[in-house]
Amino acid sequence: MNLFNNYIALQKALEQGTYTCVDIVKHYLSNINKQKHLNAFIEVFEEESIERAKLIDEKIKNKKAGKLAGMVIGIKDNIAYKGHKVSASSKILDNFESIYSATVIERLLAEDAIIIGRCNCDEFAMGASNETSVYGPVLNAANNEYVPGGSSGGCAVAVQAKLCHAAIGSDTGGSIRQPASFCGVVGLKPTYGRISRWGLLAYASSFDQIGPISQSVEDAALLLEVMAGADEHDATISTKAVEKYSEINTDVAPTKIAYLKECFGEGVDPEVKEALYTWMEKLKKEGHEFVEVSFPYLDYLVPTYYVLTTAEASSNLSRFQGLQLGHRTSEKGDLEVLFKKSRTEGFGKEVKRRIMLGTFVLSSDYYDAYYTKAQKVRRIITDKTNDILKDFEYIITPTTPTTAFKFGEKSKDPVAMYLADIFTVQANICGLPAISIPVATHSNGLSIGLQLMSSVFKEKELLNFAAYSQSKHL
Numbered sequence: 313m314n315l316f317n318n319y320i321a322l323q324k325a326l327e328q329g330t331y332t333c334v335d336i337v338k339h340y341l342s343n344i345n346k347q348k349h350l351n352a353f354i355e356v357f358e359e360e361s362i363e364r365a366k367l368i369d370e371k372i373k374n375k376k377a378g379k380l381a382g383m384v385i386g387i388k389d390n391i392a393y394k395g396h397k398v399s400a401s402s403k404i405l406d407n408f409e410s411i412y413s414a415t416v417i418e419r420l421l422a423e424d425a426i427i428i429g430r431c432n433c434d435e436f437a438m439g440a441s442n443e444t445s446v447y448g449p450v451l452n453a454a455n456n457e458y459v460p461g462g463s464s465g466g467c468a469v470a471v472q473a474k475l476c477h478a479a480i481g482s483d484t485g486g487s488i489r490q491p492a493s494f495c496g497v498v499g500l501k502p503t504y505g506r507i508s509r510w511g512l513l514a515y516a517s518s519f520d521q522i523g524p525i526s527q528s529v530e531d532a533a534l535l536l537e538v539m540a541g542a543d544e545h546d547a548t549i550s551t552k553a554v555e556k557y558s559e560i561n562t563d564v565a566p567t568k569i570a571y572l573k574e575c576f577g578e579g580v581d582p583e584v585k586e587a588l589y590t591w592m593e594k595l596k597k598e599g600h601e602f603v604e605v606s607f608p609y610l611d612y613l614v615p616t617y618y619v620l621t622t623a624e625a626s627s628n629l630s631r632f633q634g635l636q637l638g639h640r641t642s643e644k645g646d647l648e649v650l651f652k653k654s655r656t657e658g659f660g661k662e663v664k665r666r667i668m669l670g671t672f673v674l675s676s677d678y679y680d681a682y683y684t685k686a687q688k689v690r691r692i693i694t695d696k697t698n699d700i701l702k703d704f705e706y707i708i709t710p711t712t713p714t715t716a717f718k719f720g721e722k723s724k725d726p727v728a729m730y731l732a733d734i735f736t737v738q739a740n741i742c743g744l745p746a747i748s749i750p751v752a753t754h755s756n757g758l759s760i761g762l763q764l765m766s767s768v769f770k771e772k773e774l775l776n777f778a779a780y781s782q783s784k785h786l
Contacts, residue, residue, distance in 0.1 A: 313331070313335065313336075313339045315336075315339065315340075315474050315477070316477075317527045317528055318527065318528040318530050318531055319380070319383055319477065319478075319528075319530070319531050319534060320530065322336070322382060322383070322477065323381070323382065326372055326381065326382045327372065332365070332369045333365035333366070333368045333369045333372070333381070333382040333426065334362060334365045334366055334369060336365070336382055336384060337361050337362055337365040337384060337426060337428065338362065340384050340428060340474075340475060340476055340477075341356065341358055341361070341362075341428070343473070343474055343475050344356055344428075344429070344475045347453070347473050347475065349451065349456070350450060350451045350453055350456075350469050350473055350475075351432055351447065351448055351449065351450050351451060351466070352386075352431055352432060352450055352465075352466045352467075352469040352470040352473065352475055353386065353428075353429045353430065353431055353432065353466065353470065353475065354389055354399075354401070354429070354430050354431065354432050354447050354466070355396075355397060355429055355430050356428060356429040357396070357427065357428060357429050361384070361426050361427070361428045361429075364426050365382075365426055368381050368382060368424045368426065371424060377424050378422065378423035378424035378425075379423040379424075379534065379537075379538060379558075380420060380423040380424055380425040380534070380535075380538060381423070381424040382424070382426065383424075383425050383426065383477050383478060383531075384425075384426045384428050384476045384477045384478075385420060385425050385426065385427050385428065385476055385477065385478050385479060385480060386427075386428055386429055386430070386431045386466070386467055386470040386471075386475065386476040386478075386479040386480070387417065387427055387429075387430055387431065387467075387479065387480050388430070388431050388433050388437075388464050388466070388467050388479070388480060388481045388482055389401050389430045389431060389432065389433050389466070390433060390436070390437055390482060390512060390513040390515075391414045391416065391417065391430075391480060391482070391511060391512055391513075391522070392410040392412060392413060392414045392417070392511035392512075392513070393410055393413050393414070393417050393427065393430070394410055394411065394412050394413040394417075395409065395410070396409065396410060396430065397409050397410070397430070398410045398430070398513065399446075400433070400435060400436045400437065400513045401432060401433050401434065401435045401436075401444075401445035401446055401447055402435045402436055402446055402658065402659065402660065402663065403446045403639050403657070403658045403659075403660070404632045404634075404638045404639050404654070404655070404658030404659055405513075405632070405637070405638040405639070405658075406638060406639050406658075407638075408637050408638050410511075412511065413511060414508075414510060414511020414512060414522075415508035415510040415511055415539075415543045415545060415546070416480060416507060416508065416511070416522050416539045417511065419538050419539050420480070420535075420538060420539065423538050425538075428475075428476050429476075431464070431466030431467045431470055431479055431481075432445050432447055432448075432450050432465065432466030433445060433462070433463045433464055433465060433466055433467070433481075433487075434462040434463035434465070434487075434662070435659075435660045435662065435663050436513070436515055436625070436629065436663050437463040437464075437482055437484055437487055437513075437515045437520075438463065438515060438625070438662050438663055438666055439462040439463050439662060439729070440461065440462045440463070440486070440490060440722075440729050440730070440732040440733055441459035441460075441461065441462050441465070441717070441719075441722065441723065441729065441732075442459060442460050442461065442462040442463065442465025442466065442491070443459065443462070443719065443723050444462075444660055444661075444662045444663070446660060449465075449719060450465040450466045450469050451469070452469065452472075452494060452495060452716050452758075453469055453472045453473040453495070454472070454495070454496065454716075454757060454758055454759070455716075455756075455757060455758065457718055457719065458494075458716040458717065458718055458719070458758065459494065459716050459717060459718070459719055460472075460491050460494055460495055460716065461490045461491030461492075461493065461494035461495065461712075461716060461732075462487060462490070462491060463481075463482075463484075463487040463491075464479070464481030464482065464483070464487045464488050464491050464499075464525065465491045466479075467479035467480070467481040467488075467491070467525045468481075468491035468492055468494065468495040468497055468499070468525055469491075469495055471495070471497045471525050471526060471527060472495040472496060472497055477526075477527075477531070478524055478525065478526040478527070478531055478532075478535060479524070479525045479526075480522060480523075480524055480525075480535070480539075481499075481522070481523060481524075481525055482512055482515075482520055482521065482522050482523070483499075483501040483520075483521050483522075483523055483736075483740065484515050484516050484519045484520050484521075484621060484740060485519060485617050485621065485733045485736060485737040485740050486501075486711075486733040486735075486736025486737060486739075486740070488500065488501050488523045488524075488525055488748075489501055489711050489736050489739075489746060489747070489748035489761070489763060490711060490712055490732065490733060490736055490748075491525075492525055492711070492748045492750075492761060493711035493712050493748045493750070493759060493760070493761025493763075494712070494715065494716035494758070494759065494761075495716075495759060496750045496753075496758075496759030496761075497525055497526065497527055497750065498525065498526050498527065498528060498529055498531075498532050498747065498748065498749055498750070498778075499523070499524075499525045499532075499747065499748045500523045500524055500525075500526075500532040500536060500745075500746075500747045500771075500775075501521055501523045501739055501740070501745065501746050501747070502521060502522075502523055502536060502540065502745050502771055503521075503550070503743060503744065503745045503768045503769050503770075503771065504518075504519075504521055504548070504740075504743035504744075504768075505548050505549050505550040505743070506521070506536075506540050506550060506552075506745070506769065506771065507521060507522045507523065507536070507539045507540050507549075508522075508539075508541075508543035508545065508546040508549050509521070509522065509546055509548065509549075510543055510545035510546045514624075514628040515621065515624070515625055515628065516620065516621035516622075516624035516625055516628070517548075517624055517628060518620070518624060519617075519620070519621055519624070519740045519741075521740070522539065523536070524536060524539075528779075528782070529560070529747070529749065529775055529778045529779040529782055530558070530560050530779060532747070532775065533557040533558050533560055533771075533775045533779070534557070534558040536557050536771060536775075537554060537555075537556065537557040537558045540554045540557075541554045550769070552769055555771070555772045556772075557771060557772055557775055560775060560776060560779045561776050562776065562779050562780040562783045563780075564776060564777055564780040566598065566599030566600050566601070567600055567601070567705040567706070567777075568600075568601045568603065568703065568704045568705060569595075569600060569601065569602050569603070569704055569705060569706045569707075569708055570602075570603055570604075570605040570700050570703070570704040570706070570707045570708070571588075571592070571602055571603070571604055571605070571707070571708045571709070572605060572606075572607045572610070572707060572708075572709055573604050573605065573606045573607070574606065574607055574608075574610040575607075575610065575709040575710060575735055576588070576710075579713055580710060580713045580714075581713060581714045581715065581754070583752075583754050583755060583760070584710045584712075584713065584714065584715070584754070584760050585710070587751055587752035587754075587760045587762075588708070588710055588751065588760075588762055590752070591751050591752075591762060591781075592708075595781070602708075603704070605700055605704075605707075607696065607697075607700070608696075609689075609692065609693050609696060610734070612689055612693065613693065613734060613737050613738055613741065614730055614731060614733065614734055614737060615686075616686045616689045616690055616693065616741060617733070617737040617740070617741060618666075618669070618730060619673050619682050619683060619686035620683070620686050620687070620690065621666075621670075622666045622667070622669040622670030622673065623670040623673050623674050623683050624670070625663075625666050625667060625670050626666075626667050626669075626670030626671045626674060627670070627674075629659075629663070629667055632655070632658065632659075633650075633651040633654060633655060634650055634651060634653075634654025634655065634658065635650065635651070635654075638658065639654055639657060639658040640654050641653035641654045641656075641657055662726075665726065673686075690741055693738065693741050693742065694741065694742040694743075697738060697742045697744065697765075698742070698767070701744075701766065701767045705766065705773065705777075706764050706765065706766050706774070706777065707764075707765045707766075708762060708763065708764055708765075709735045709762075709763050709765075710735055710760075710761070710762065710763065711735060711736065711748040711761035711762060711763040712732060712735060712736070712761065713731075713732070713734065713735065715754045715756060715758035715759065715760060716758050716759075717732075735763060736763065738765070739763075739765050743768060744765055744766065744767065744768060745765070745766055745768070745769070745770060745771050745774055746763055746764065746765040746766075746774075747763070747764050747774055747775070747778050748761040748762065748763050749761065749762055749764070749778050749781060749782060750762075751781075762781075764777065764778055
């Protein structure tokens with residue numbers, strides 16, 4: 313069966329009766345079963361997705377189907393779906409079932425999407441390799457010896473291996489774009505506040521953003537259009553009108569684009585640099601201007617990000633203590649013992665590390681030295697980035713310094729792992745939209761991704777330019 317690389321082709325096939333939604337779902341279920349070793353899905357909603365497909369087939373016959381009719385979607389295991397388990401891939405939430413659905417889930421279902429299962433991820437979205445999940449690592453479908461990236465690694469592999477049409481992940485510092493780059497698919501992080509976070513299990517609330525992973529820019533645009541917009545449940549959501557992102561226009565006028573000098577220096581794989589330079593040369597022939605710009609704060613991005621996100625994580629994860637829900641220790645004792653033992657048993661090593669770091673930077677003796685200072689640096693980074701975007705339409709960087717790395721290569725060195733996000737955290741620090749698109753294949757057979765970043769709420773232009781790039785086969 314032709315599973316199609318974009319939803320428009322799939323939609324036409326469904327409308328013409330070439331396939332039914334049931335056919336599509338069963339084929340994806342078969343693929344999931346054949347590729348269980350990838351560990352992309354924690355749980356598959358087999359019977360439920362088939363029954364829903366039958367209902368949507370009837371809607372298509374009656375011409376009452378929604379924008380996403382027949383689109384089969386995987387959701388990251390930190391997004392609440394009423395009546396379904398959600399655990400953030402952590403033992404602390406073992407067997408917890410959500411009593412409500414996230415706003416994004418409600419909007420996807422309202423447009424007749426079919427949710428086929430929940431995807432594996434790094435525990436509480438903390439990781440860059442999908443090695444911290446309590447359910448075990450996800451394998452990169454291109455080469456099973458390599459990581460898929462994180463934290464939305466299960467989502468990226470599900471799309472890469474054609475286990476679903478698209479997936480919905482979350483991005484706190486690159487958790488959509490980095491695995492998208494490693495797996496050769498498209499990953500979009502919208503402007504902070506563009507998509508509601510209601511129903512997303514929080515890691516760092518001022519950084520987290522939900523977004524799509526897909527095979528095409530067009531599908532990412534359609535999913536953004538469906539999920540974006542005001543929500544009374546989220547106080548940080550923007551009330552700005554949602555544009556027709558799905559109406560992609562690849563007739564792009566020549567424009568000025570900045571590329572950050574420091575992102576093409578030491579530590580970046582030579583083939584990654586060469587792939588981006590080749591991409592730029594091809595676009596120059598189309599009339600686009602590329603200017604090298606210095607960003608002197610590159611070395612401050614990761615430290616600023618980890619001081620602030622771990623502080624927020626320390627606060628957000630304090631609610632998981634074994635009393636109301638999830639894992640509770642069997643050890644007898646008072647309330648302090650209950651909390652301490654439940655959290656010790658329930659959280660993994662990386663989550664504990666970040667909670668402890670966050671608790672440290674929020675302590676009275678170190679609050680000003682670390683947390684307050686990091687907030688000031690965040691403002692400096694944001695102002696500098698916005699100054700660049702006053703003169704340029706886009707900023708481009710490699711999505712990651714290298715292609716996917718082997719399992720175990722960085723897991724014993726937290727700093728090396730954290731630096732895997734060095735080019736992606738900037739967008740989250742500044743709240744800007746950014747997209748990763750595949751631009752080349754490395755000699756090792758793995759994908760190379762390019763990151764495009766634009767000004768706040770410029771998703772329409774960003775998606776048009778990204779789609780234009782893909783249409784030119786650049």
